[in-house]
Amino acid sequence: MKASMTLSGLLVALIAVFVGTPALAMEGMPARFGQILVDQLEARDADDGTVAAWSANAWYGGDINKLYFATEGERLMDRGGETESLETRLAWSRAFAPYWDWQLGVRRDWQPDDPNRDWVSVGVMGVAPYFFETEANLFLGESGHSELRLEAEYELLFTQRLILTPEVEASLYGKEDRDLGIGQGLATVEAGLRLRYEIRREFAPYIGVHWEKKFGDTADFARDHGEDTSDTMLVAGIRVWY
Amino acid sequence: MTTSFSLPRRRFVQGLALGGTALGLGLTPTQLFARQGQTGAPELRGNQFQLNIGAADVNLTGRNRPATLVNGSLPAPTLRWREGETVTLRVTNHLPETTSIHWHGLLLPFQMDGVPGLSFDGIAPGETFTYQFPLRQSGTYWYHSHSGFQEQSGLYGGLIIDPAEADPHTVDRDYAVVLSDWSDQDPKRIYATLKKLSHYYNFSERTLFDTLRDFREKGVVRTLKDRHMWNRMRMSETDLADVTGYTYSFLVNGHTPAANWQARFEPGERIKLRFINASAMTIFDLRIPGLDMTVVAMDGQPVKPVRFHECRLGVAETLDVIVEPKDHRAYTLFAQTIDRSGYARGTLTPDPSLSAEVPELDPVPLLGHREMGMGAMDHGAMGHDSGAMKTMDHSRMNHGGMDHGDMNHGDMSGGMNHGSMNHQGMSHGTQDGMDHSAMGHTNHDTNAAVPFAVSADNPDLPARQSATEHADSEYGPGVDMRAMSPVPMLDDPGIGLRDRDWKVLTYADLEYAHGLPDSTQPEREIVLHLTGNMERYMWSFNGIPFADAEPLELYHNERVRLTLVNDTMMHHPIHLHGLWSDLELGDGRLLRKHTLLVKPGEKLSYLVRADALGRWAYHCHLLYHMEAGMFREVRVVPRHQHHTDEESRS
Numbered sequence: 001m002k003a004s005m006t007l008s009g010l011l012v013a014l015i016a017v018f019v020g021t022p023a024l025a026m027e028g029m030p031a032r033f034g035q036i037l038v039d040q041l042e043a044r045d046a047d048d049g050t051v052a053a054w055s056a057n058a059w060y061g062g063d064i065n066k067l068y069f070a071t072e073g074e075r076l077m078d079r080g081g082e083t084e085s086l087e088t089r090l091a092w093s094r095a096f097a098p099y100w101d102w103q104l105g106v107r108r109d110w111q112p113d114d115p116n117r118d119w120v121s122v123g124v125m126g127v128a129p130y131f132f133e134t135e136a137n138l139f140l141g142e143s144g145h146s147e148l149r150l151e152a153e154y155e156l157l158f159t160q161r162l163i164l165t166p167e168v169e170a171s172l173y174g175k176e177d178r179d180l181g182i183g184q185g186l187a188t189v190e191a192g193l194r195l196r197y198e199i200r201r202e203f204a205p206y207i208g209v210h211w212e213k214k215f216g217d218t219a220d221f222a223r224d225h226g227e228d229t230s231d232t233m234l235v236a237g238i239r240v241w242y
Numbered sequence: 243m244t245t246s247f248s249l250p251r252r253r254f255v256q257g258l259a260l261g262g263t264a265l266g267l268g269l270t271p272t273q274l275f276a277r278q279g280q281t282g283a284p285e286l287r288g289n290q291f292q293l294n295i296g297a298a299d300v301n302l303t304g305r306n307r308p309a310t311l312v313n314g315s316l317p318a319p320t321l322r323w324r325e326g327e328t329v330t331l332r333v334t335n336h337l338p339e340t341t342s343i344h345w346h347g348l349l350l351p352f353q354m355d356g357v358p359g360l361s362f363d364g365i366a367p368g369e370t371f372t373y374q375f376p377l378r379q380s381g382t383y384w385y386h387s388h389s390g391f392q393e394q395s396g397l398y399g400g401l402i403i404d405p406a407e408a409d410p411h412t413v414d415r416d417y418a419v420v421l422s423d424w425s426d427q428d429p430k431r432i433y434a435t436l437k438k439l440s441h442y443y444n445f446s447e448r449t450l451f452d453t454l455r456d457f458r459e460k461g462v463v464r465t466l467k468d469r470h471m472w473n474r475m476r477m478s479e480t481d482l483a484d485v486t487g488y489t490y491s492f493l494v495n496g497h498t499p500a501a502n503w504q505a506r507f508e509p510g511e512r513i514k515l516r517f518i519n520a521s522a523m524t525i526f527d528l529r530i531p532g533l534d535m536t537v538v539a540m541d542g543q544p545v546k547p548v549r550f551h552e553c554r555l556g557v558a559e560t561l562d563v564i565v566e567p568k569d570h571r572a573y574t575l576f577a578q579t580i581d582r583s584g585y586a587r588g589t590l591t592p593d594p595s596l597s598a599e600v601p602e603l604d605p606v607p608l609l610g611h612r613e614m615g616m617g618a619m620d621h622g623a624m625g626h627d628s629g630a631m632k633t634m635d636h637s638r639m640n641h642g643g644m645d646h647g648d649m650n651h652g653d654m655s656g657g658m659n660h661g662s663m664n665h666q667g668m669s670h671g672t673q674d675g676m677d678h679s680a681m682g683h684t685n686h687d688t689n690a691a692v693p694f695a696v697s698a699d700n701p702d703l704p705a706r707q708s709a710t711e712h713a714d715s716e717y718g719p720g721v722d723m724r725a726m727s728p729v730p731m732l733d734d735p736g737i738g739l740r741d742r743d744w745k746v747l748t749y750a751d752l753e754y755a756h757g758l759p760d761s762t763q764p765e766r767e768i769v770l771h772l773t774g775n776m777e778r779y780m781w782s783f784n785g786i787p788f789a790d791a792e793p794l795e796l797y798h799n800e801r802v803r804l805t806l807v808n809d810t811m812m813h814h815p816i817h818l819h820g821l822w823s824d825l826e827l828g829d830g831r832l833l834r835k836h837t838l839l840v841k842p843g844e845k846l847s848y849l850v851r852a853d854a855l856g857r858w859a860y861h862c863h864l865l866y867h868m869e870a871g872m873f874r875e876v877r878v879v880p881r882h883q884h885h886t887d888e889e890s891r892s
Contacts, residue, residue: 031870033437063437063780063787064719095719098775099476127777129474157449201442241438 034060035241040194042237044210047228049078053210053235059093068093068103086110091121100126107139114179117141131155146174161198165208167191176217181225183217196239204239283315283399283420283495287322289329293343295365295387295397296336302491302498307426309396310337310387316496317420317520318385318399325380325406331373333365340364340389343373344819344859345401346558347383347542347836350375352856355819357388360857360875364389380405381542382418382516382560383836391429394522394865398422402516403542411538411564414511421517421555421577421586423490423524424498433866436484440779443488446480446581446606471614475723479608480581481776481811482737484866485523487584492524494575494588502597503588509570513590514538517561522865525813525839526555526577526586527739531601533573533590535563537747543822543834544755551744554580554736556815556839558863565590572596580738580813582606607738613811615725615843692803695768700792702770702784702874709769709805710845716785716809722775725809728845732827736813736841750827754834759822760851762830764803767847768794772808772816772840772862772872780870781810781862787871794860794874796852797881805847808840815839815863818876820856824849837863852878 040055057070073086091105102124109117123137133153140146153167168191176184194208213230214222222229293313299306300316312318323329335341342364344356354375358364365371380403387397400418425432435442448469456465472479497503507513515535519526529552536547539562547564555561555577567573572591579585582603589597697703704713712724733750735742774781783791796802804823806816817837824832825848832849840846855878862872 033434035438063778095778098719098722099777100719127476129476131473131476157447158451159449160445160447201439 031062032060033062034058037239037241039239040237041240042206042208042210042235043077044074044233044235046233047231049076051075051084051233052077061093064095066093066101067091068105083110083112089121091123093125097126099128100124103137111180117145117177117180119145119147128152144175145177148172148174163196163198163204165192165194165196165206167194173218178221181218181221183219183221185217186215187218189213189215192235194235194237202241206235206237206239208235209233210235283317283320283418284313285320285322285418289323289327291321291329291331293318293331293333294336295333295341295343297338300396302424302493302496303426305426308428310341310392311396312343312399316396316424317422317493318397320400320402320418320420321385323377323401323403325377325403328374328376332370333373334370335365335367337392338367340366341392341397342387342389343385343397344388345373345375345383345385346817347381347560348375348401349378349820349822349854352820352854352858355856355858357819357859360859377403379403379542381539381544382518382562383542384420384518384520384558384560386520388859391433391522391865391869394423394425394429394432396424398520400516400518400520410544411514412512413514413564415505415507415513416516417505417513418495418516418518419503419505419575419588420493420495420520421524421526422493422496422519423485423521424493425485425489425491427489429522429865432485432489433869436779436866440484440776441478441481443484443486444478444480444581445486445488446583448479475614476777477723477811478776480606481609482581482607483523483525483579483583484779484812484864486581487579490524490579490584492521492526492577492579492584492586494577494586497588499585499587499600504594505575505588505590506594507567507590507592509568509592511566513565513567515563515565515575517555517563519555519557519559521557523557525557525580525815527580528553528555528561528575528577530565530573530575530590531598532571533565533567534745535565537752538562538564539755540752540833541835541837543759545752545833546755548747548751549745550747550751552739552742553747554739554839556813556837556863558815558817558837559835559839572598574598574600576601578603582738604738609737609811609842612731612734613737613842614723615728615809692764692767695766695802700794701786702791702794703768706769709767709847710807712771712809713784716771716773718785719778720775720780720782720787721773721785721809722777723809723811724771724773725807725843725845728807728809728843730828730846731841731844732825732846734841734844749825749833749838752833753827753831754824758830758832759834760824760832760849761801762826762832762849764801764849766800767803767805769805769807770874772806772810772814774810774812774867774870774872776811779866781867781872782870783872783874788861788873788875789871791874793857793877796850796876796878798852798855798878800852800881802850802852803847804850805845806838806840807845808842811842812864813839813841814867814872816861817863818850818860819858820854821850821852821858821876821878824851854878855880 036058038056042053044051044053051074053074055072059066059068061067068091070089074084076082076084087109089105089107091103093101093103095101105121107119107121119139119141121137121139125135128134135151137149149171151169156164170189171187173182173184173187190212192210194206196204196206198204210233219229295312297308298311300309309316333343342356342358352361354373355361383401385399385401386393400420491498494503534549534551536549538547539545541560570592572589575588577586587600694706695703696705701715710728716724733748735746735748739746770783773785815837823835823838825835827833858876860874860876861868
């Protein structure tokens with residue numbers, strides 16, 4: 001825990017140096033921009049009730065250096081409401097190629113009952129050929145834990161405003177984490193298919209399907225707890241940004 | 243001048259000043275603050291002017307929105323001067339921010355050029371700056387703010403300098419036609435939006451249904467091959483304009499198409515129309531259905547008359563034409579945007595009750611190989627079928643103009659599908675991939691004696707083997723593409739205008755009216771590549787944005803060739819302040835201009851006589867490209883200063 005606090009401090013200092021170094025625009029005004037994107041804010045019709053899920057990120061900075069924040073989580077809406085998972089990530093994002101940024105950051109998983117987990121993250125994100133929005137992150141946690149997470153997303157235009165977004169995400173772990181019911185190797189794969197209508201570019205309601213499946217030891221842990229290893233859910237939500 | 247008074251008082255002063263000015267123009271305050279349906283900018287003549295820059299609301303779309311105005315009008319008043327006189331302009335700033343006026347295309351002392359940071363400090367709130375300079379030229383020009391985004395919000399106006407001697411083209415009527423783009427959105431917001439989502443305003447993206455139609459019409463294999471390149475490069479075939487009709491209304495003298503600006507004529511008269519593209523971002527394709535035009539000047543400078551029917555006018559360019567309508571009928575001035583997302587419209591009519599049909603917008607043209615800098619020979623234009631290219635010899639390409647080292651840098655190059663390029667130019671194996679003499683451009687290619695400017699201190703001036711060789715600074719996150727075979731395109735009407743069955747004016751058709759304005763022999767050549775990253779909305783020269791760039795030094799009175807290579811998918815109107823840009827048309831012919839519209843994939847060069855000492859701006863005249871960094875300072879320094887520097891270094 002202490003180590004991660006130190007790391008967070010270091011990261012903030014790094015960000016301050018790099019994001020703070022102004023790439024001066026025409027009249028000496030630093031060109032800074034920021035965006036908040038709530039990519040998914042949705043209700044999922046899951047086996048054990050309605051789940052609210054979100055995935056959002058925000059950035060602030062110049063063309064090359066940005067401060068990047070991301071959060072995702074799920075919250076059970078029935079039985080009085082209970083946050084099932086919450087993850088936050090703060091990173092320094094730096095452009096290194098026309099379509100690619102690398103990211104260096106810290107992540108915290110906030111567990112309702114179990115111990116929180118802190119991680120250091122190293123990753124790349126960007127646009128791969130064929131317009132695949134791609135993200136790959138390696139997370140290194142305490143006690144030798146590690147996770148490799150790969151994500152890809154695509155936008156298929158039916159019209160200028162009606163857009164189908166398939167996406168897929170896979171998590172692999174380097175070491176078993178019994179407390180959290182995670183086994184070594186490929187642990188989970190999630191896939192989604194969402195159809196949104198952009199009333200404005202910034203505001204788009206959507207409907208879709210979300211599918212999750214656990215693999216390997218992770219699936220065994222789930223079965224031991226009497227949980228399903230896969231779930232297919234209908235979702236409805238909105239995508240907004242500013 | 244004090245700037246310390248409180249904001250409410252300043253607002254009061256501002257209102258008073260605007261009100262006073264408006265009364266002077268015969269406008270009531272109501273007209274001032276709600277200009278819907280009002281006729282064009284007033285014309286002010288003379289050599290002494292008081293200009294008041296202030297904020298006011300305008301209503302162009304049904305909503306009152308804040309604008310930046312001169313003397314309360316949008317566009318700003320058209321100023322009419324006479325060559326040989328000295329003009330004095332007192333410009334008072336009633337805005338809460340710094341302002342400026344740049345006299346676009348004028349030769350003047352650099353301190354009068356109106357670029358904050360280079361010419362002067364700008365005009366602070368509440369202050370008055372006095373511009374004074376002699377008029378050494380005649381023709382159609384314009385003026386606009388060079389501060390922030392004030393140009394987008396209304397601070398632009400026409401500038402006409404009557405010749406000291408009789409005009410060779412006598413006309414019965416003479417109209418300034420100021421074309422512009424207006425958005426109800428705050429321009430700062432537009433810029434921020436482009437930084438967040440650069441294709442935000444593009445509502446002509448290719449959809450699944452377009453692909454299915456292409457499958458039907460072109461076949462699945464051909465369609466996939468065509469799309470493969472774009473998809474691998476992560477670029478859009480419809481990226482013709484960054485800001486579009488989605489947010490813009492396109493204006494003629496401050497009138498929306500619905501408000502329909504009118505110009506009167508009597509059949510049989512000769513009418514001069516002075517088109518001024520005062521847009522922030524919009525390139526227009528101009529025509530008057532039913533009427534041919536004869537060009538007599540471009541960028542204020544006289545040209546040998548040429549008859550034409552349509553012309554693409556880049557941002558900041560001006561074009562003087564003469565029309566002679568014979569019939570008693572109305573004609574539509576039709577200026578559709580390059581991306582076909584909207585149009586500006588006015589009417590030329592003998593009777594205010596008449597109007598003419600407004601043409602349909604053309605379909606959105608798709609960018610092709612030519613725009614990608616893959617040479618002028620795309621299969622669409624040349625009629626090659628896709629089978630021919632399979633015979634292409636890759637090893638020969640390696641030894642020709644193409645550098646495979648470049649190609650492995652991941653972006654554009656990674657995306658090249660050699661099998662689908664169908665690109666004859668490459669097998670020619672010349673440095674630029676094309677035989678320039680075949681294009682009618684013998685002049686600068688045979689002039690091998692001109693050395694490239696090289697500077698160890700300035701990364702803009704690296705040693706190069708050819709003008710089309712890319713500098714190291716072009717390999718970075720700010721550059722998404724490098725043209726492999728940029729070619730001269732002066733005689734190319736440009737994307738969307740190539741299949742016209744009428745005459746489309748090109749630079750190659752034009753020539754300075756009075757022979758050669760200056761020498762065709764440069765002492766040295768400076769090469770700049772126009773670069774950018776559409777996805778990140780970064781724009782630069784040579785991959786280096788203004789913030790990181792050194793000034794380009796020219797030596798007083800030297801004749802220098804500037805060669806531009808457009809490595810982007812977009813058109814860029816490039817403007818050099820204070821000095822003429824003599825475009826090399828080939829065969830020793832020159833076209834004297836102040837702004838050059840460089841097509842995607844194009845290579846062109848022009849000669850500059852550095853005959854005005856001082857600090858000059860040099861930039862892309864697309865406002866948001868300039869703001870993003872497609873800008874350089876050009877410093878004209880005395881020759882001895884240069885020599886002293888070199889001596890002290892050695």
